[in-house]
Amino acid sequence: MHDGAAKPRVLLVEDDRELAGMLAELLADEGYETEAAHDGQRGLHLGLTGRYDVMIIDRRLPVLDGLELLRRLRARAVTTRVLVLSALGELADRVGGLDAGADDYLVKPFEAEELLARLRALTRRDLDGAECLPLGAAALDLQRHEVVLPRGERITLSGREFELLRTLAQRPKAIHPRAVLRTSVFADSTGESIVDTYVYYLRRKLGRDVVRTVHGLGYQLGAV
Numbered sequence: 246m247h248d249g250a251a252k253p254r255v256l257l258v259e260d261d262r263e264l265a266g267m268l269a270e271l272l273a274d275e276g277y278e279t280e281a282a283h284d285g286q287r288g289l290h291l292g293l294t295g296r297y298d299v300m301i302i303d304r305r306l307p308v309l310d311g312l313e314l315l316r317r318l319r320a321r322a323v324t325t326r327v328l329v330l331s332a333l334g335e336l337a338d339r340v341g342g343l344d345a346g347a348d349d350y351l352v353k354p355f356e357a358e359e360l361l362a363r364l365r366a367l368t369r370r371d372l373d374g375a376e377c378l379p380l381g382a383a384a385l386d387l388q389r390h391e392v393v394l395p396r397g398e399r400i401t402l403s404g405r406e407f408e409l410l411r412t413l414a415q416r417p418k419a420i421h422p423r424a425v426l427r428t429s430v431f432a433d434s435t436g437e438s439i440v441d442t443y444v445y446y447l448r449r450k451l452g453r454d455v456v457r458t459v460h461g462l463g464y465q466l467g468a469v
Contacts, residue, residue, distance in 0.1 A: 252278040253298040253368060253397035258288035258314065259330070260306050268301070271357055276396055277364075285309025292318045297325050298397065299367050304331035304342065312345040319346035326367040330355070368397045378414040380455070381468035385414050392451060392469060400450055405431065409443050413456065413466040422463040440464070 255277045259265040262283060269279040280295065282288040285306040292300060292314070300318075304311040315327060327349075329342040334352035342350045349363050377384040382395045390407040392400045402410065408430045413421060426440045444456050444464060457467040 252276055253399065254296065255279045255364070256288065256291055256295065256297040256300040256325075257281045258283075258285065258292075258300065258302045258306060258311065260284060260303060268360075271361075272364075275361055276398060283307075285311060285314040289314050289317055292323055292325070293321060299364055300325050300327045301364075302327055302329055302347075304329060304333055304338075312342060315342075315345045315347060328360075328363055328367060365397070378411065379417075380410075380414060380466070383469035385410060387411065394469065402450070403446070405443055406446055406450070409440070410447060410455075410466075413464065417466040420459045420462045420465050426464065 253276070255272055257265055257268055257272075257279050259268065259281065260283050265281045265283065269281060272279045280291060280297075282291050286308040288302065288306070289309060302311045302315060306314065309317075311329065311331070315329070318325075318327075327347045329347040329350045330353060331338065331342065331350070332353045339350045339352075348367055351360060351363060376387045377393070378387065379385075380392065384393045385391075385407075386393055386399075389399070390402050390404070392402065392410075394400070409426065412426065412430055423440045427437075430443075431439050444458075447455050451469050454467045455469050457465040459465055
């Protein structure tokens with residue numbers, strides 16, 4: 246993981262504390278940061294007040310049923326991707342979960358690898374729905390000003406770092422002269438070395454290959 250990378254955040258709403266603990270360990274090993282709730286009411290509070298990349302919600306929860314929790318989140322315009330976990334695996338159960346607003350439905354018992362694969366798919370789908378630009382296998386989230394790495398980690402950019410990377414990503418095959426970047430990104434109001442400085446900042450956060458130097462000509466988008 247790159248320095249400064251933000252771990253993708255998961256809200257886990259599961260009343261079986263032993264299972265919740267096992268899932269939290271599994272997700273931590275895969276680079277996720279997990280916050281757990283053990284009843285539907287607590288899950289609703291966290292879902293409305295926190296910021297998560299994915300939610301995993303059990304159906305049979307104390308205080309507030311999992312599907313009712315999901316309906317209330319959707320009614321409050323919470324669009325975070327949701328994976329429902331449930332021992333209820335009949336067709337009508339799965340359809341009911343999806344109709345309540347779930348993005349995916351996984352029946353217990355399940356294999357850890359399948360759960361992780363479904364979480365990765367939901368993360369990718371979230372990126373597809375967002376306004377973003379590709380950076381090789383990564384993506385530039387134009388709403389959050391963050392780079393999303395292939396495994397879901399997020400790296401936050403400063404305003405000028407974001408504008409420079411966006412300019413390069415909008416025309417990834419073009420070579421951008423330093424003078425043009427200074428004018429278009431930095432309004433030509435700073436010193437001659439400003440472009441080089443922010444290329445250095447981007448490389449420090451994302452790796453040296455993120456911006457290619459084309460000697461004598463300028464800079465070009467590389468790969469994260």
